Amino acid sequence: MSAAEIYLDYAATAPVDPAVSAAMADCLAREFGNPSSLHATGRRARQLVEAARAAVGARVGAPPERLVFTSGATESNNLALQGVLLRSRARRVHLVTSRIEHKSVLDVAHALEQGGVAVTYVDATPDGHVEPERVLEAITPDTQLVSIMHVNNETGVIQDVLAIGAGCRARGVLLHVDAAQSAGKVPLDLAAAPIDLCSLTAHKLCGPKGVGALYLAPRVTLVPQLHGGEQERSLRAGTLATHQILGMGKAYELADPAREAPRLAALRDRLWQALAGIEGARQNGDPGRRAGHILNVSFPGVEGESLRFALRDLAVSAGSACAADSPEASHVLTGMGRSDVLAGSSLRFSVGRFTAEDEIPEAAARVAAAVARLRTLAESAPMWCSA
């Protein structure tokens, strides 16, 4: 009875590009060497790793030697925050971040607070911006690090990390940017940007899960969080997963924001045009400063869990996929001033490389039908159900 699923959850993860999986399969079949070994088998694997590092670096404007491979953006965020803030245990240490960061930053910040690190959480504006002035105002003489994401994973709003970075540089404070949602999708030139650490991932970009990287500007030092080997300049111990890294390199090589971003933005805009016909539907996040692949919409008057369940043949998210099991409303939307109820009745749609044009009107029709049914079910409900 159920219709074919339409996948509009690219911000959660993306299908692996066939060219990526083919390259990875070939690597798995042929190159089993340990890239740290000095013999010929190991050196061949090392060459593949370094070629991938160069491809990733080329896509984000980073010298390859400034990239440390990790297991993904979550590990990169952990390494960045803990690696910087646990360098000097003797003195008071302060972190500035925002209330609308990904859990892989916020939960690390909370853990660091338990260990005595002072943390300031900057509020977002109702349209999803983290204003550079507010971030820079929060810096104190003890501040060692500011961590602000580039593109918000729930709203797609692009934060002004260049202005934040310039202010941080002027104050001698490091800036970490989580670019999991932006790398390969919006322009990013790390060598030219006032960014000191930057987290990258492969799987949002049609690459494999389980691999990412952390960019470190030349003057940045970290204490490693994994011990047991001297891989990655002793910053990340563990045998390098050659096939994963190769897959990330291929994904970054294939990603072409100049070509893909306009198409994705057009799909996103068509989707919004179709959804805007639903009474009361409203976008979350500044439409004028947003990555092309994400659209977040509230549908007042419908209960969020029922909406998502009614749309189980449409792959979308309530917010971050990493918090999908949590009954709590999106901290990003409540951080932008939405009520718990309205945040719950919001859906994140995200398009990607393999989204077909004809899926857009069909997806919108399914949403419209589900919203209409649930609103009828809740007819005469009190105002708080819609506010």
Add this chain to the structure above:
Amino acid sequence: MEYSPAVVRHFDAPHWARELPRDAPGLVSGDAEDRTLHVWIRFQLQLIDGVVRAVGFRAFGCPHTVAAANVVAEWLEGRSVAKARGIDVRGLCAHLTVPVEKLGKLLRIEDAVAACWRTYSQGS
């Protein structure tokens, strides 16, 4: 969140999710809500000659809430008032395997039905 087949069935086709005519004879209505749980329920019972002739409900809530309300409505319709007043909502909805953290929502269904009985008692 996992949903039992019974929840899926009742959520997808909640036959008793309807509005009974406001001027229907013997109509009583009861609301209950819990804003922190994001749940609101309205039950309508048409009580004629000591029998629950028709039932309707409206719900703002999760799939378990909608399914449970439908199960309750289905059970109530056609019962004598005497039997219907002894309804055991939790027992009736046991087959829905409602997660423990959602049992508070079933209480709101009980409250809405209880509100109907209060109105009935006041009127009779």
